Amino acid sequence: MTFTQKLRDVQLHQKSLLCIGLDVDADKIPQHLQSSANPVLEFNRQIIEATHDLVCAYKPNLAFYEAMGERGLTTLRETLKIIPKSVLTIGDGKRGDIGNTAERYAKSLFDDFGFDSVTVNPYMGFDSVEPFLKNSAKGVFLLALTSNPGSKDFQRLKINGKPLYEKVVRTAKKWNTNQNIGLVVGATHPRELKMIRKIVPEMPLLIPGIGKQGGDLVSAVKDGCTKDGTCAIISASRSILYASSGKDFAEAARAEAKRMVQEMGTYRNSI
């Protein structure tokens, strides 16, 4: 089964487009967890236990784990073991390097850590992306139009009248012979999201930027989904993880995730 099919199945089964970004900051973890053997792992465990029936995916941001050194990698590995098989994992590392190096990253993220999918930076071109594409069951989200202010610096530059990110979208479509490519498109760009969905009517779109970054949930759902109401992965991190800083943090995270799923349901085309 290709990654795209797998994503569709998971979203239909879970009845959810929501992805929780596990961008866990040791400093923001509730006070009462600080005394546990591994506060970040304990935090992740409780977040996952409280929300796994409400999401289609979890997306650990590798930087947050690498910032904790060797212990961070172990925490990431243990976190991945807690995530139920019914839910997908996205290794958000935005890697990108020449072929022989990209192979190492793919091996580490897919084989060693066991991620179902990863984010990849397209700037270095095909041979930097290819090693991630070989296994059609594993997904690759190429950065197209990212949610941050800096997306205007290069991604929006015009090439023959069309922006660079559109060239990335059209190129990704050409490279997608294994049906395992998706695109990262920030919810902070609703008009462009709609246009991108027209170019790739069936491709998974990973849509960050909801919540803290001010992205638009309504358009993310309405314009991000394919015709069957799937393949948009709406990602939120801080608004869910830190919904409460008290002992009720997991409960509060669940309430916020549930609120988002319900709000998304309202705008969904079908299912």
Place this chain on the structure above:
Amino acid sequence: MTFTQKLRDVQLHQKSLLCIGLDVDADKIPQHLQSSANPVLEFNRQIIEATHDLVCAYKPNLAFYEAMGERGLTTLRETLKIIPKSVLTIGDGKRGDIGNTAERYAKSLFDDFGFDSVTVNPYMGFDSVEPFLKNSAKGVFLLALTSNPGSKDFQRLKINGKPLYEKVVRTAKKWNTNQNIGLVVGATHPRELKMIRKIVPEMPLLIPGIGKQGGDLVSAVKDGCTKDGTCAIISASRSILYASSGKDFAEAARAEAKRMVQEMGTYRNSI
């Protein structure tokens, strides 16, 4: 002292433009080291001991260490401790992510591992680069025109008649208020290297692609250096690391490094 000044001083002191890429592959390490407690670390130690007077920098490729998991990070950390302070270190990870994430990567690479400089992917724009630039003593090499075949896919696309990589070069020049930005330009593109050096007459250029990838050493030196014969960092990995697969590997690495330094000297403008 800014990173650019530091690089110039190191290159003048060491009388070398050579950087050895520590892209160490556990499978390619000589047989007789396989029984040591940590073969990659022992390999690195002997390579560094045999070559440190011949180089201006070492460039560990993070993918090769991450592929070994937690143990790989420890190996990287121990390797960095072996490198003498007279030589610079470049953390080659090509990271790039939104501001709050880029901060984590910068903290990990500069503060935790202690790298003198890093490579960064520019695709996500200013807020993804800024956290790496804050400390003027630490260097940031932005990917401009990379050495691999895929560099043609996006980097060479024309924006108002000028290629994207040139836009990256001119933007980097604008961002360089702390005098700590450099650019990655593959030795496989000699004409473009010459043109880029004209646009940024004083900026450090990290030039990979010599050796296995077929880059041109003569033009890398002649066209990559600033007027004082510095600021080109010519990087080679496999041709030095695996110059011999026998017990004489470190000696053979030294011989190959020495040969390159001598060949480079011939083409150097001054010093």
